[in-house]
Amino acid sequence: MINDKNLTTEQVTDWWETEIVDIAPGMIRIRGYEIQDLIGNVSFPSMIWLVLRGELPSEAQSHLFGAVLVAGVDHGPQAPVIAIARMAITCGIGINGAMASAINVLGDVHGGAGQQCMELLADIRARADKGAAFDEAVASGMAAFREEHGRFMPGFGHRFHTVDPRAVRLSALIREAQRQGVVSGRILAIAEAVQDSISKGKSERVAMNIDGITATVLLELGFPPEMGRGIFILSRSVGACAHAYEQSLKGERIKGPTPPAAGFRYKGVPPRKFKAPQ
Ligand SMILES: CC(C)(COP(=O)(O)OP(=O)(O)OC[C@H]1O[C@@H](n2cnc3c(N)ncnc32)[C@H](O)[C@@H]1OP(=O)(O)O)[C@@H](O)C(=O)NCCC(=O)NCCS
Incomplete structure (x- = not known):
């Protein structure tokens, strides 16, 4: 002491x-x-x-890393992170408060799924490293993830895009980097195998989303999973900052998620007469 x-x-x-x-x-x-x-x-x-x-x-590593930072910057005012930045600034807080409020919602389901996806893909790689055949490593890694977290694989699926253009472009850049010997391409192969697996029997292939492709690039470049969410936040903070500032110029005050006239659906107890508790 x-x-x-x-x-x-x-x-x-x-x-x-x-x-x-x-x-x-x-x-x-x-x-x-x-x-x-x-x-x-x-x-x-x-x-x-x-x-x-x-x-x-190296220049080539920096190029690929920079590409992933560019990709995650913004996804429009309907993305909760951006909507929150805009709503927050109308509440009279400063731009730092608006950005912090926005960043706080980048959780396992929205924007922050990249870290979980890195853990999933790294776990599958570790299973293969320990001698499991590729298909077996993918199947057992996915099964283990499902058991712990449920049926949704992080980094896949999108409410808006059936094909995510960011994933398409970044996959092409990974392949280019693989040809140049900058990355192995092994993680991309694992991510695509997970995507194939969850798309089986679906009318449309489940998209690899920004979190999935970010996770893939970061693991290919040797980043540890624990850094995944922080790095995505570095990128999306740019969008949150821009939207908070743009919204601040409009001078609107206390702006909610929808025009007030749109209302919302109440599904609770029907109106009832108040009786003072005895
Ligand atoms: C983003 C998300 C919420 C969209 O969910 P959704 O609107 O239900 O997705 P869809 O309606 O397009 O799903 C189509 C089918 O693919 C399945 N699917 C979608 N995403 C999936 C995933 N990540 N893992 C496994 N199956 C998935 C759905 O269950 C559905 O199958 P069904 O028709 O048999 O029920 C969901 O994909 C998800 O939670 N993904 C993981 C988290 C993540 O990566 N978040 C970042 C998003 S940018």
């Missing part, structure tokens, strides 16, 4: 230990690089990679 009054300098400086950044008057170093050497010389995706992973990516 340390007596607070007798802390040594080491005990104080060791309280927050970090390998990410070092600062002193007139000096900022990120992962060992002087900030002025990074500024103007690395792209924002490369900078994110450096901060998160500790090393700079």
